[in-house]
Amino acid sequence: MGQIIKGRQSLIFEHAPGIISAASVVGNKETEGPLGKLFDMCGQDDLFGARTWEEAESTMQKEACVLALGKAHIRAEEVRYLFGGDLLRQGIATSMGVEALRIPMFGLYGACSTSGEALALAAMSVAAGYGDYMLAVTSSHFGSAEKEFRFPLGYASQRPLSAHWTVTGSGAFVVGRQRDDADPAGGEEGDTGTSLPFRHVRIAGITVGRIVDYGLKDSQNMGACMAPAAMDTIVTNFEDMARSESDYDRIITGDLGYVGGSILLDLVKNKGYSLQGRYLDCGMTIFDRETQDTHAGGSGCGCAAVTLASFILPKLEKGEWKRVLFVPTGALMSTVSYNEGASVPGIAHGIVLEHVE
Amino acid sequence: MGQIIKGRQSLIFEHAPGIISAASVVGNKETEGPLGKLFDMCGQDDLFGARTWEEAESTMQKEACVLALGKAHIRAEEVRYLFGGDLLRQGIATSMGVEALRIPMFGLYGACSTSGEALALAAMSVAAGYGDYMLAVTSSHFGSAEKEFRFPLGYASQRPLSAHWTVTGSGAFVVGRQRDDADPAGGEEGDTGTSLPFRHVRIAGITVGRIVDYGLKDSQNMGACMAPAAMDTIVTNFEDMARSESDYDRIITGDLGYVGGSILLDLVKNKGYSLQGRYLDCGMTIFDRETQDTHAGGSGCGCAAVTLASFILPKLEKGEWKRVLFVPTGALMSTVSYNEGASVPGIAHGIVLEHVE
Numbered sequence: 001m002g003q004i005i006k007g008r009q010s011l012i013f014e015h016a017p018g019i020i021s022a023a024s025v026v027g028n029k030e031t032e033g034p035l036g037k038l039f040d041m042c043g044q045d046d047l048f049g050a051r052t053w054e055e056a057e058s059t060m061q062k063e064a065c066v067l068a069l070g071k072a073h074i075r076a077e078e079v080r081y082l083f084g085g086d087l088l089r090q091g092i093a094t095s096m097g098v099e100a101l102r103i104p105m106f107g108l109y110g111a112c113s114t115s116g117e118a119l120a121l122a123a124m125s126v127a128a129g130y131g132d133y134m135l136a137v138t139s140s141h142f143g144s145a146e147k148e149f150r151f152p153l154g155y156a157s158q159r160p161l162s163a164h165w166t167v168t169g170s171g172a173f174v175v176g177r178q179r180d181d182a183d184p185a186g187g188e189e190g191d192t193g194t195s196l197p198f199r200h201v202r203i204a205g206i207t208v209g210r211i212v213d214y215g216l217k218d219s220q221n222m223g224a225c226m227a228p229a230a231m232d233t234i235v236t237n238f239e240d241m242a243r244s245e246s247d248y249d250r251i252i253t254g255d256l257g258y259v260g261g262s263i264l265l266d267l268v269k270n271k272g273y274s275l276q277g278r279y280l281d282c283g284m285t286i287f288d289r290e291t292q293d294t295h296a297g298g299s300g301c302g303c304a305a306v307t308l309a310s311f312i313l314p315k316l317e318k319g320e321w322k323r324v325l326f327v328p329t330g331a332l333m334s335t336v337s338y339n340e341g342a343s344v345p346g347i348a349h350g351i352v353l354e355h356v357e
Numbered sequence: 358m359g360q361i362i363k364g365r366q367s368l369i370f371e372h373a374p375g376i377i378s379a380a381s382v383v384g385n386k387e388t389e390g391p392l393g394k395l396f397d398m399c400g401q402d403d404l405f406g407a408r409t410w411e412e413a414e415s416t417m418q419k420e421a422c423v424l425a426l427g428k429a430h431i432r433a434e435e436v437r438y439l440f441g442g443d444l445l446r447q448g449i450a451t452s453m454g455v456e457a458l459r460i461p462m463f464g465l466y467g468a469c470s471t472s473g474e475a476l477a478l479a480a481m482s483v484a485a486g487y488g489d490y491m492l493a494v495t496s497s498h499f500g501s502a503e504k505e506f507r508f509p510l511g512y513a514s515q516r517p518l519s520a521h522w523t524v525t526g527s528g529a530f531v532v533g534r535q536r537d538d539a540d541p542a543g544g545e546e547g548d549t550g551t552s553l554p555f556r557h558v559r560i561a562g563i564t565v566g567r568i569v570d571y572g573l574k575d576s577q578n579m580g581a582c583m584a585p586a587a588m589d590t591i592v593t594n595f596e597d598m599a600r601s602e603s604d605y606d607r608i609i610t611g612d613l614g615y616v617g618g619s620i621l622l623d624l625v626k627n628k629g630y631s632l633q634g635r636y637l638d639c640g641m642t643i644f645d646r647e648t649q650d651t652h653a654g655g656s657g658c659g660c661a662a663v664t665l666a667s668f669i670l671p672k673l674e675k676g677e678w679k680r681v682l683f684v685p686t687g688a689l690m691s692t693v694s695y696n697e698g699a700s701v702p703g704i705a706h707g708i709v710l711e712h713v714e
Binding site for chain 1: 362505570702704
């Protein structure tokens with residue numbers, strides 16, 4: 001059927017779908033961060049012309065989708081299915097954001113792991129021949145997320161050092177079969193920014209995550225809650241695909257941050273692997289630790305998505321990295337579950353990204 | 358590749374996956390309704406031994422999954438991926454409900470259309486050869502939904518006549534390739550209840566819905582908000598598959614209820630089709646209009662799911678109906694979007710269910 005089932009949770013695609021284009025739309029703080037110059041569109045006031053944080057987040061999603069389609073020179077009508085999600089209750093940022101595109105859609109929720117979930121399902125659909133192009137999109141917004149999960153910004157509540165700073169941003173990805181006439185020699189060495197469609201990036205396989213719960217209950221320390229799920233997915237990926245850390249140039253989690261990241265390194269070490277020297281976390285990459293005061297680092301559905309679109313994929317496109325395990329991580333909680341004393345389980349999906357000539 | 362792309366939004370599976378088993382778990386009011394005797398498990402007090410409505414909903418999901426697996430004689434470890442969702446913010450009923458099963462999972466959100474979304478993705482995954490068995494599960498709970506979307510039950514708020522009554526229930530479905538040794542002659546005519554696995558039900562195709570927004574803003578009249586989406590999906594299904602209403606024994610929406618259902622019949626008539634005599638709505642089927650005082654009818658992620666599991670699938674299994682278009686409908690809103698004055702767009706996914714000998 002054109003794909004290979006590996007182990008308990010993984011698939012390897014015999015005809016690996018490509019990520020044809022990617023787009024990132026971010027807010028002000030993200031623009032001021034280390035990746036600032038790499039994003040496609042930066043908002044001045046985080047409102048993007050809208051009246052509310054929620055509308056602003058929807059606007060970001062729509063803009064990211066339109067940009068990604070534009071780069072790939074694909075019309076919305078050519079996209080067979082859209083896979084999208086966000087952090088808000090009832091995924092409202094996505095519903096309102098992608099509505100105007102009129103693409104048949106699957107709404108997703110995987111907390112901050114949703115970009116991995118969307119890419120996995122988009123790749124599965126392309127690899128199965130269900131359509132030429134799929135769109136994957138996720139977003140988060142600092143203002144709407146603080147309102148949703150913690151306190152309205154006007155309260156000026158103090159945040160503990162283990163807390164994350166929700167990224168204001170949306171990343172969109174066109175997943176599809178690369179045209180056979182794509183330049184096979186990669187002859188654009190000098191021009192591999194994100195303004196052009198990608199020709200050399202493939203989703204080679206996936207490892208679908210399961211829910212992992214170590215019983216932690218602190219919603220202000222989501223890194224610790226998500227680290228066990230990240231470990232589970234990474235180690236499962238190694239076992240399912242008979243690989244080890246040395247088969248990857250980078251292993252990149254979504255938003256474990258400084259607290260969760262160090263826990264992950266320990267957990268993985270206990271399993272006999274070492275990520276040292278190969279490990280990155282989008283939440284640690286997107287903000288400057290010294291000057292931007294985000295405490296544990298960035299987080300949110302948009303964090304991994306915009307870092308992938310602006311920073312990771314161009315390196316894969318250029319061949320600087322040949323194979324990356326991209327592992328967006330999510331903390332599965334709501335204010336209701338938190339207030340009722342439930343624990344905060346985690347989930348993480350693994351996406352194997354490869355450079356092909 | 359084993360499937361046929363039809364039109365803009367539809368797929369027909371060349372090797373159609375089967376629904377191997379289904380299970381339904383419901384609350385007290387559902388037990389007292391017209392389908393009461395058909396459900397697998399009925400709770401006495403809608404709490405299912407839990408302390409909160411949310412925990413109760415999670416318990417229902419877990420029980421429904423375990424029951425569906427048991428009927429199919431399949432262990433949780435044999436299920437490759439789980440597709441699940443509910444109505445609560447951040448899909449918490451599903452996360453907490455399916456956690457113990459340890460099945461790699463995709464969290465979904467499509468409001469009350471989620472059972473269609475889950476069945477579509479499960480069928481797509483089986484048809485693509487991504488695994489032998491997938492699990493699809495959704496739920497809703499009257500208590501948790503009123504708290505989430507309207508008022509806590511203790512307020513005893515009065516509801517308008519256009520409002521729905523959220524079904525307390527969860528339906529789970531094992532989707533997979535039917536074993537080749539399945540009795541081809543259907544030799545169990547006298548014993549086709551839901552206690553046995555199904556042998557004659559296939560998911561022949563799907564029509565993935567797009568978001569349809571007629572600008573309605575009344576969250577207490579969700580039937581009217583969802584009817585345009587149901588029309589769009591039904592008419593698209595006819596066009597994509599070159600069919601008309603007469604190709605289906607029944608066309609069954611999820612929870613349009615009495616208000617939305619009559620709007621749907623008008624909208625479809627304007628497109629040149631007539632559903633008269635073939636139309637059912639799970640929200641009108643699950644409660645008795647005269648005696649149960651549910652106003653517009655039942656609704657919720659669980660409404661379509663438990664009606665499918667207990668009432669629709671057994672009729673398909675027996676061959677009483679040969680082909681059914683099952684169209685769960687969702688109203689995409691949150692209390693935040695509603696309070697901010699946003700409209701309530703709808704979405705509906707079409708699942709073509711067939712009896713095969």
